[in-house]
Amino acid sequence: MERAMDQNDDLATVVVIDASQSRxxxxxxxxxxxxxIALxxxxxxxxxxxxxxxxxxRTPAVCEFASSVPxxxxxxxxxxxxxxxxEAWLVIDFREKRILMGGNFMSVDRDDAFAMVVDETGKQHCPLSIHLPPWWELHKGxxxxxxxxxxxxxINKPYVNRDILYGDAFLTDIAARVLETVDSDAWRNSNASEDRHARYPFTVAVHRDWLLTPRSDLGGRVPRQLLHGAIEWNDHVTWGQRRRFEDGGPMIAAPDNWAGFESAPMGSQEMCLYFDxxxxxxxxxxxxxxDQRNPSDEPTGNPAPDGSNSGTDIDQLTELLRGVKDLWLSNSFEGGSSPNFIIECDxxxxxxxxxxxxxxxxxxESEQHIADCDCPICEMMADGxxxxxxxxxxxxxxxLDNEFxxxxxxxxxxxxxxQIEDAKFHAEMDRKWAEREASGETHDPFASAWSGVSNEGPIPGDSGGFLKMAFMVAEIVSELERCxxxxxxxxxxxxxFANYRxxxxxxxxxxxxxxxxxxxSLADRYSDLVSKSADLQSRIDEALRRPASNETDLDHPF
Structure with a gap:
């Protein structure tokens, strides 16, 4: 971060324009x-x-309320x-979604960060993050x-029709595609009705076709287009709020009563959950x-024009999927908070x-740590x-599906x-491994005993060395579970280990x-742990020889 301006008393002329008037x-x-600008x-x-x-x-460098801005x-x-x-001027044009700067006004980038307060020791505080949306123009000088x-x-702002993405249009489309798939020769010739693993290619196909099929209610666009366009911007703004909180600021959600909130662009978290x-x-x-319907049951009602299952079946399945969707959105996601909450935060x-x-x-957000977790790192996190x-x-x-x-x-x-770059990378790794195998160098007698600890240096902020040891203990726990x-x-x-740290x-x-x-004792009973046990014991001895230090300094260890 950097200080906003060299002098606190630098002044500028500011004009704010919206549809109704100028200020x-x-x-x-x-x-x-x-x-x-940050607004x-x-x-x-x-x-x-x-x-x-x-x-x-808002930071202590400015007035408490926006209404006090002159x-x-x-x-x-x-x-x-x-x-x-x-001599220096700034225009914020909400109507045309652009920012203009002229004269001697300082240079501000689309993505920028400033420390609004610098204390007497020179330490920076009160971060102010600026991340202009992609559809905003920035004109400097x-x-x-x-x-x-x-x-x-x-103005090319993404418009997200969530009524289609989450509503009956989505559920009916999925129901129709699934019913058509179950009635297809490809399904009958597979073992998908009995084997859930055999269903996976059909799952990918239904999901892909939903996202990539143009729809008239989207003006010819495909649903996938609604997921993209502003992910990086959304995540940057969220990250800026995290930096503000970690500096001691309050955690405040963006307003949800603005015009266009319901159709605002997606962030990465909502996009990931929409996939799930x-x-x-x-x-x-x-x-x-x-699993619930007898495979020999005939579809009820009149057949659909394409010869697939009947409209009655689609209605029945769509009704079922409404309940599935609502239940999934409101229940815990992977043991944590609900998708509804995660999406709202995003x-x-x-x-x-x-x-x-x-x-x-x-x-x-729910507490992350599991009381009976065997991971020493999680236990350290639980200790705060x-x-x-x-x-x-x-x-x-x-x-993971390698699907666009x-x-x-x-x-x-x-x-x-x-995809091309990934293929080149993996090919290069395979080539190097093949060369090592051919030369007999696949085993390095001087290699580290640890697979997850490659750097011998200390982890920043881990003055007591406990975090690095926790990674090593975690490897030993993993090996014990394998055995x-x-x-x-x-x-x-x-x-x-907990008593020690x-x-x-x-x-x-x-x-x-x-x-x-x-x-x-573990090394005596599990031969695969001999090298790990010996190395960790030597590190404990080394830690005991080090002078005492502030072992609670674990600020951002990564």
Missing amino acids: LATHCDADTALTL ASEDPANWNEAMSAWPRY LEETDCEEAMEALQSA VTAETVNQPRQSP LCREVIDASWFFLT RRRVPRGAEVVIDGIDEV LFGVGFTSIDGHHLE AFSMIQTRDAWEQQ NASRDDITSLNEC RSDADQRLQSASELKANLQ
Whole structure:
């Protein structure tokens, strides 16, 4: 981050334009001007909407309420005269969705970050993140006359019709495709009715065809197009709010009462969950048709024009899928919060921190840690050593089918290029491995005992070395599970390690001895753990020889 301007008293002329009127401030300080630019990150349609986003960007460097910003109503002629005579000026045009800067106004990029407060030691605080939506134009170093010129390109803001993506249009389409598939020769000639694994290619086909088939109710577009267009922007804004929270700011959700909120673009979290929802609905359809309905049952009612199952069957299946969809959206997702909550956070651009209260949303992210988890890293997280744990869905599973339809990459050209690069990478890895096999170098006697700890240096912020040891203990636990070790062995190891890292200076030597004895006992009984046990014991001895330090310094260890 960087400080906004060199001087706190730098002033600029600011003009705010929306559909109804213009507003003018002739002596706006730099911090306020920057904060006004940051408001555009939320894509407000007018000044009133922008003011409601002020709490998400306000810092101690600016006034508490947006209504206190010294903007006065003005006409176009007065605004132009003020801009032409100003040494530094800024125009925020909500009507045309653009920002213009001229004169000596500082350079601000589309994606930028500033520290709004710098303390007496020089440490930066109060981050202000700017991430303009892709459909906003940014003009720097222009003349005042540019304000009266039209945009350089049309406003191409993605429009998401969620009534189609989540409503009966979606469910009926899936029902029809599934019924048609079950009546097809390809299905009959497979073992899909009996084997769930054999159904998977049919699941992929139904899902792909739903996303890539043009629809008249979308003006000829395909549903996939509704998922893309603003993922990176949405995620950047959300990340900016996380940085603000981690600096001590409040967690505040974006307003949900703006015009266009229901059709606003998707972020990555909603896109990932939409993939999972589609799979849930399709899988439920197979289950209903193959496991619940007698395969010998004839379709009821009149046949559809294409000869597939009847309209009555489609209605019945669609009704079932409504319940499946609603239940899935409201239930826990992978042991955590519900998809409804995750989607709301994504649409309102706030990160999900465990048990973090979000201003504007009643629900909070569920606690991440499992009480009886065998992972020592999770136990450290449960102890609160890493601060608030944030959760997100990375979307890797959308790429596993190698299908463009599901990919988080927006265009087919970019996706195909990524496929080529991935193929080259894997081919190079295969070539190097083949060379090592041919030369007999597949086993390195000097290789590390650890598969997941490749760097011998300390982890940043892990002054006590406990985090790195936790990764090593986790590998040993994994090896014990592979060897079908008893629960007592795994529990005892985790307890000894927990006692060691929690012990104070007076207890440290005793707890270290107990941990080393436990490791040696495991090595005596499980030969595959000999090298890991010996290495970790030596690291414990090394840690005991180090001078005492602030072992609670685990700020952002990664």
